Amino acid sequence: MSDWMDIAALDDVPQRGSRVVKTPGGCVAVFRTAEDEVYALNNSCPHMGGPLSEGIVHGASVTCPLHNWVFSLETGQARGADIGRVDTYPAKVENGRILLDKATLNQRIVA
Amino acid sequence: MKKKLIIIGAGMATGRALETLLVTAPDAYDVTLFNAEPRGNYNRIMLSPVLAGDKTYAEIETHDAQWYADNGVTCRFGEKIASIDRVAKTVTAANGDVLAYDKLMFGTGSNPFIIPLPGHDLEGVIAYRDLEDTERMMGLGPVSKCVVIGGGLLGLEAAAGMAARGVDVTVVHIMGHLMERQLDEAAGYLLRRALVDKGITIKCSANSKEILGKDGYVRALLLDDGTELPCDLLVMAVGIRPNVALAAEAGLAVGRGIHVDDQMLTSDADILAVGECVEHDGAIFGLVAPLYDQARVAAKTLLGEHATFVQKELSTKLKVTGCDLFSAGDFADGDGREDIVFRDPARGVYRRLVIENDVVIGAVMYGDTADSNWFFGLIRDKTDIAEMRDTLIFGPAYQGGTPLDPLAAVAALSRDAEICGCNGICKGQIEDAIAAGAGDLAAIKATTKASASCGTCTGLVEQVLAATLGDDFVLPAAASICACTDMTHEDVRRMIKSQRLTSMPAVWQECGWKTSCGCHVCRPALNFYLLADWPLEYQDDPQSRFINERKHANIQKDGTFSVVPRMWGGITTPDELRAIADAADKYAVPTVKVTGGQRIDLLGVKGEDLPAIWADLNAAGMVSGHAYSKGLRTVKTCVGTDHCRFGTQDSTGLGIKLEKTLWGSWTPHKLKLGVSGCPRNCAEATCKDIGVVCVDSGFQISIGGAAGMDVRETELLVQVATEEETINLIKAITQSYRENARYLDRIYKWMGKVGMDWIKERVVEDLAERAALVERFELSQTIYRRDPWADHVRDKSQSYRPLANFSLEAAE
Numbered sequence: 001m002s003d004w005m006d007i008a009a010l011d012d013v014p015q016r017g018s019r020v021v022k023t024p025g026g027c028v029a030v031f032r033t034a035e036d037e038v039y040a041l042n043n044s045c046p047h048m049g050g051p052l053s054e055g056i057v058h059g060a061s062v063t064c065p066l067h068n069w070v071f072s073l074e075t076g077q078a079r080g081a082d083i084g085r086v087d088t089y090p091a092k093v094e095n096g097r098i099l100l101d102k103a104t105l106n107q108r109i110v111a
Numbered sequence: 112m113k114k115k116l117i118i119i120g121a122g123m124a125t126g127r128a129l130e131t132l133l134v135t136a137p138d139a140y141d142v143t144l145f146n147a148e149p150r151g152n153y154n155r156i157m158l159s160p161v162l163a164g165d166k167t168y169a170e171i172e173t174h175d176a177q178w179y180a181d182n183g184v185t186c187r188f189g190e191k192i193a194s195i196d197r198v199a200k201t202v203t204a205a206n207g208d209v210l211a212y213d214k215l216m217f218g219t220g221s222n223p224f225i226i227p228l229p230g231h232d233l234e235g236v237i238a239y240r241d242l243e244d245t246e247r248m249m250g251l252g253p254v255s256k257c258v259v260i261g262g263g264l265l266g267l268e269a270a271a272g273m274a275a276r277g278v279d280v281t282v283v284h285i286m287g288h289l290m291e292r293q294l295d296e297a298a299g300y301l302l303r304r305a306l307v308d309k310g311i312t313i314k315c316s317a318n319s320k321e322i323l324g325k326d327g328y329v330r331a332l333l334l335d336d337g338t339e340l341p342c343d344l345l346v347m348a349v350g351i352r353p354n355v356a357l358a359a360e361a362g363l364a365v366g367r368g369i370h371v372d373d374q375m376l377t378s379d380a381d382i383l384a385v386g387e388c389v390e391h392d393g394a395i396f397g398l399v400a401p402l403y404d405q406a407r408v409a410a411k412t413l414l415g416e417h418a419t420f421v422q423k424e425l426s427t428k429l430k431v432t433g434c435d436l437f438s439a440g441d442f443a444d445g446d447g448r449e450d451i452v453f454r455d456p457a458r459g460v461y462r463r464l465v466i467e468n469d470v471v472i473g474a475v476m477y478g479d480t481a482d483s484n485w486f487f488g489l490i491r492d493k494t495d496i497a498e499m500r501d502t503l504i505f506g507p508a509y510q511g512g513t514p515l516d517p518l519a520a521v522a523a524l525s526r527d528a529e530i531c532g533c534n535g536i537c538k539g540q541i542e543d544a545i546a547a548g549a550g551d552l553a554a555i556k557a558t559t560k561a562s563a564s565c566g567t568c569t570g571l572v573e574q575v576l577a578a579t580l581g582d583d584f585v586l587p588a589a590a591s592i593c594a595c596t597d598m599t600h601e602d603v604r605r606m607i608k609s610q611r612l613t614s615m616p617a618v619w620q621e622c623g624w625k626t627s628c629g630c631h632v633c634r635p636a637l638n639f640y641l642l643a644d645w646p647l648e649y650q651d652d653p654q655s656r657f658i659n660e661r662k663h664a665n666i667q668k669d670g671t672f673s674v675v676p677r678m679w680g681g682i683t684t685p686d687e688l689r690a691i692a693d694a695a696d697k698y699a700v701p702t703v704k705v706t707g708g709q710r711i712d713l714l715g716v717k718g719e720d721l722p723a724i725w726a727d728l729n730a731a732g733m734v735s736g737h738a739y740s741k742g743l744r745t746v747k748t749c750v751g752t753d754h755c756r757f758g759t760q761d762s763t764g765l766g767i768k769l770e771k772t773l774w775g776s777w778t779p780h781k782l783k784l785g786v787s788g789c790p791r792n793c794a795e796a797t798c799k800d801i802g803v804v805c806v807d808s809g810f811q812i813s814i815g816g817a818a819g820m821d822v823r824e825t826e827l828l829v830q831v832a833t834e835e836e837t838i839n840l841i842k843a844i845t846q847s848y849r850e851n852a853r854y855l856d857r858i859y860k861w862m863g864k865v866g867m868d869w870i871k872e873r874v875v876e877d878l879a880e881r882a883a884l885v886e887r888f889e890l891s892q893t894i895y896r897r898d899p900w901a902d903h904v905r906d907k908s909q910s911y912r913p914l915a916n917f918s919l920e921a922a923e
Contacts, residue, residue: 008914022917024917030914035295048668056655059626059627059628059630068631075447
């Protein structure tokens with residue numbers, strides 16, 4: 001059972017955009033798609049550490065701004081010929097608010 | 112003895128509950144029906160046809176006075192309930208009457224949400240909820256103006272109804288496309304196009320700021336961009352909120368709506384609630400089907416029978432006066448989900464199915480919804496579609512046949528659609544030439560001149576050949592922009608111009624995009640093409656830009672940014688240098704470097720510090736250097752006649768003038784200029800995209816240099832006598848490059864495709880064309896010649912900060 005934490009209003013993140021949540025274990029990128037779905041991923045590309053939150057969001061994918069690797073926002077898997085995976089974390093929208101899993105955030109704080 | 116039932120609200124849900132109750136057990140209850148509106152139950156959904164003049168109120172009345180009399184219902188219409196005493200089980204009417212009940216049923220419906228804009232309480236500002244509102248709208252004469260805030264179903268029906276009466280209607284919608292909850296962007300685009308054809312003005316992404324009045328009556332709506340929309344009536348249709356006030360006062364459990372269980376009982380076992388006022392399992396309800404289900408369950412509960420309300424998969428099939436729409440299920444993109452998209456540009460048809468694990472989970476349809484029930488059945492029944500996957504999108508009637516035609520978009524163009532912009536050749540002329548025997552590209556070029564000038568329409572001409580000749584013409588393979596489309600950059604640019612496509616969804620639809628919203632390859636290209644061709648109509652989309660252009664700074668390999676303030680013509684001052692040094696200290700900038708474009712680069716600035724450092728640089732009079740843009744970068748100069756003993760002209764002054772007139776403009780790729788004061792060429796002007804070399808008799812303008820992966824010398828375009836002519840020519844070259852080149856082609860690559868002669872003809876020889884190019888450039892610059900740093904400091908600085916920061920604390 002997830003313990004959810006209110007992070008921000010959905011509208012604080014633009015459609016087809018992303019913003020980060022800072023933790024001592026690094027940034028979590030919170031993505032919002034054109035269809036108002038919200039995903040949370042580690043903000044670091046497995047290739048060269050590029051900040052995924054700065055990438056272009058298309059469908060349920062994001063393209064890393066450094067070398068154009070494309071990742072699924074749902075699974076964190078690299079698409080196409082590239083091989084790699086980004087950690088994903090539970091996230092949801094309720095009543096126009098973005099919620100993240102408290103346990104995930106705490107884990108990153110301890111880490 | 113009969114038990115007493117009091118119903119609060121005579122709407123569609125309580126009406127249906129009452130019907131069910133009276134049919135099943137007519138003698139079970141003595142019913143008293145209160146309604147705040149001075150009338151009984153009518154079909155609220157049909158208010159739109161009443162507004163449009165297709166129906167009268169009498170035709171949409173569900174229960175008339177006779178029906179209530181025949182069924183022994185005591186009607187107290189136009190009366191509200193003042194309070195409820197749940198212990199004594201009585202209600203008190205507004206006139207003080209106290210009535211006892213055994214069972215009480217809420218059907219208080221919902222209230223329209225009124226945005227608390229300044230002026231919302233002016234006379235002439237109404238919602239669209241009941242017959243009174245409808246009558247107000249019907250009172251408008253054919254010369255009146257009306258503004259509707261809200262591009263959802265209700266707002267659009269109000270707009271369409273009034274437009275049918277000849278009212279001049281403008282719809283203002285805060286989101287980027289109409290009906291964003293039910294439709295995706297592509298369907299929203301088609302709906303918009305249909306409504307515009309009906310004479311309705313649609314403004315999306317528009318924020319209302321204030322309602323302006325005169326003598327207490329509405330006179331106009333003011334948007335936050337300063338636009339004033341005059342109106343005689345302002346309709347707010349931005350949403351509804353369950354009406355829970357009375358229930359909350361009575362101490363019932365309420366959230367967004369009145370909480371009910373599966374039997375439609377509230378937290379008080381003698382009180383039920385149905386309709387738009389309830390919240391069941393976290394959901395609230397606006398469509399009629401679940402309301403009727405609730406009504407049936409409530410009637411059984413009143414009779415002591417067991418029944419359960421279950422929320423079902425919902426579909427929306429809508430008709431906004433002549434536009435057929437359908438949406439059902441979940442049509443969001445996602446991993447493991449696949450889209451099947453079908454677009455028929457000729458008929459204005461769009462269909463999109465979302466499939467997961469061989470099951471259809473969502474569908475959006477526009478234009479032809481005949482098969483919607485079949486698709487909805489597939490969603491509801493979770494039918495395995497693996498077998499029929501290839502032909503699924505065509506619907507149930509499809510039996511065999513050919514796969515989708517990649518030529519559909521070109522085939523759909525009318526005969527007067529312009530294919531070759533240089534020579535003004537339309538599709539019909541090409542078809543005629545083919546009919547007269549021209550069977551290949553060379554023959555078309557020879558007979559019609561289509562694609563014989565710049566050649567960028569070659570792809571489209573070939574597609575016309577293929578569509579006309581069928582198998583007799585073999586289409587040469589050309590590289591498409593990306594996997595989202597079969598069209599090349601050139602094809603799409605031509606379509607954007609000739610079909611006046613002014614939005615991204617318009618391009619996706621009319622060019623038959625195979626994905627719902629493009630990708631990181633095509634979106635930046637389309638964003639550029641649209642803003643270059645339609646500077647006034649199209650609004651720049653930051654989310655379709657690469658990060659550097661979205662955040663107006665260059666991303667570095669560690670995720671930090673570099674900041675380069677503009678130094679006009681490479682000239683700076685001690686004050687500017689001090690401000691740069693102070694900023695470097697204040698924001699702990701690790702590296703300060705002098706660039707090749709004669710300015711200073713602050714490298715390693717943290718993303719969240721960007722607005723602050725910009726504000727400091729702005730305060731010292733500096734603006735963005737656009738060192739990150741596919742746009743004007745720098746104009747490099749030498750010192751010219753100011754100081755140099757060889758200088759022939761004021762090269763620094765000309766450089767500054769050029770930079771001040773060109774800055775802020777977006778181009779297909781970066782654009783670098785140089786102005787040298789004499790042929791010694793200290794500013795290296797002859798390896799820039801556009802170079803000026805000053806000579807005694809004037810200014811030599813040359814183009815197409817490069818000093819990157821390719822190193823090239825510029826080619827002379829023309830020599831002119833005055834600074835003014837130089838500046839005009841360079842504006843014209845830049846505009847021609849913006850209008851014609853493929854995204855990410857530098858000038859030399861574009862020149863290699865269209866040829867120097869083609870450029871010279873338009874920019875140098877044809878003076879009328881030169882003037883028109885300059886005029887279009889200046890028009891675009893009225894929008895884009897401004898400092899994005901100052902804009903972001905003022906409007907967007909919040910977006911540079913983290914959403915939340917737990918780096919110093921636990922998440923508790």
